[in-house]
Amino acid sequence: xxxxxxxxxxxxxxxxxxxxxxxxxxxxxxxxxxxxxxxxxxxxxxxxxxxxxxxxxxxxxxxxxxxxxxxxxxxxxxxxxxxxxxxxxxxxxxxxxxxxxxxxxxxxxxxxxxxxxxxxxxxxxxxxxxxxxxxxxxxxxxxxxxxxxxxxxxxxxxxxxxxxxxxxxxxxxxxxxxxxxxxxxxxxxxxxxxxxxxxxxxxxxxxxxxxxxxxxx
Amino acid sequence: xxxxxxxxxxxxxxxxxxxxxxxxxxxxxxxxxxxxxxxxxxxxxxxxxxxxxxxxxxxxxxxxxxxxxxxxxxxxxxxxxxxxxxxxxxxxxxxxxxxxxxxxxxxxxxxxxxxxxxxxxxxxxxxx
Numbered sequence: 001x002x003x004x005x006x007x008x009x010x011x012x013x014x015x016x017x018x019x020x021x022x023x024x025x026x027x028x029x030x031x032x033x034x035x036x037x038x039x040x041x042x043x044x045x046x047x048x049x050x051x052x053x054x055x056x057x058x059x060x061x062x063x064x065x066x067x068x069x070x071x072x073x074x075x076x077x078x079x080x081x082x083x084x085x086x087x088x089x090x091x092x093x094x095x096x097x098x099x100x101x102x103x104x105x106x107x108x109x110x111x112x113x114x115x116x117x118x119x120x121x122x123x124x125x126x127x128x129x130x131x132x133x134x135x136x137x138x139x140x141x142x143x144x145x146x147x148x149x150x151x152x153x154x155x156x157x158x159x160x161x162x163x164x165x166x167x168x169x170x171x172x173x174x175x176x177x178x179x180x181x182x183x184x185x186x187x188x189x190x191x192x193x194x195x196x197x198x199x200x201x202x203x204x205x206x207x208x209x210x211x212x213x214x215x216x217x
Numbered sequence: 218x219x220x221x222x223x224x225x226x227x228x229x230x231x232x233x234x235x236x237x238x239x240x241x242x243x244x245x246x247x248x249x250x251x252x253x254x255x256x257x258x259x260x261x262x263x264x265x266x267x268x269x270x271x272x273x274x275x276x277x278x279x280x281x282x283x284x285x286x287x288x289x290x291x292x293x294x295x296x297x298x299x300x301x302x303x304x305x306x307x308x309x310x311x312x313x314x315x316x317x318x319x320x321x322x323x324x325x326x327x328x329x330x331x332x333x334x335x336x337x338x339x340x341x342x343x344x345x
Binding site for chain 2: 071072075076077078080081082083084085086107108111112113114115116117118121
């Protein structure tokens, strides 16, 4: 009876052991890094939309206010997406035959809503309210980035719990004067009231903003 | 006593529908009847069940859709309730005449905030 194992079996056994160890190590590295890099959160990914809407053109170019389309942002948790009718207030007059806008015209004609792909989302166990943030001096660009520089919209901030807590722990420096809320390019300057002054002005800090129940209700 | 039903066909007691519903898995009935196929079907169902758990592994990355209205009635604000149960209890007759524009409650769950719009949107999607 011949040898059960050929000479190359030693090599094979070592390679198998090394390979298993390598796979395990790679798995651990992936498990640790995947949730910690922005790739997993689709940061700065542009998403294809039924109409390639340009915030850059409409906001920076034409000077349309955020609230013209996102009408509910001051009163509701939901900023609100513009009904097709809002688009057509202008586009029934200009670019009336543009093929890019065909889905909008079709939507109004058929009474079927446009279906946009989400770029910013929070898990269902998070309660977020736009109106209170607007009312308390947090500007759009604090969470949405410089939307007026986005030819196609993308997610500009991670919107993780860490991101929320960074501000909730110390909101003062992010608060803006009321007339700067919708200014996408706002930066804190020497003329800006101090964080303490703004915190007092908006009555922020009555509740502990890092309480679990503030966001997880 | 309220009667519970899962579809209009069931409510109407349509005999062809009732026969179909009695099979529990109408789409699989043929496969389940053959013993050789039966194992495979059960395997696939087990696999589907196991993989269903994977959908829970979502880190809140973007996905899904935003569906605005086509023409938004001025009395509806996205995200705010127009009706809540307590309102109906207090003054049902008043509400039947004219729904108030103000809201008394802000629900914690988002899906509850849009009873009418959500229904409309689903209807719109399903009719596509």
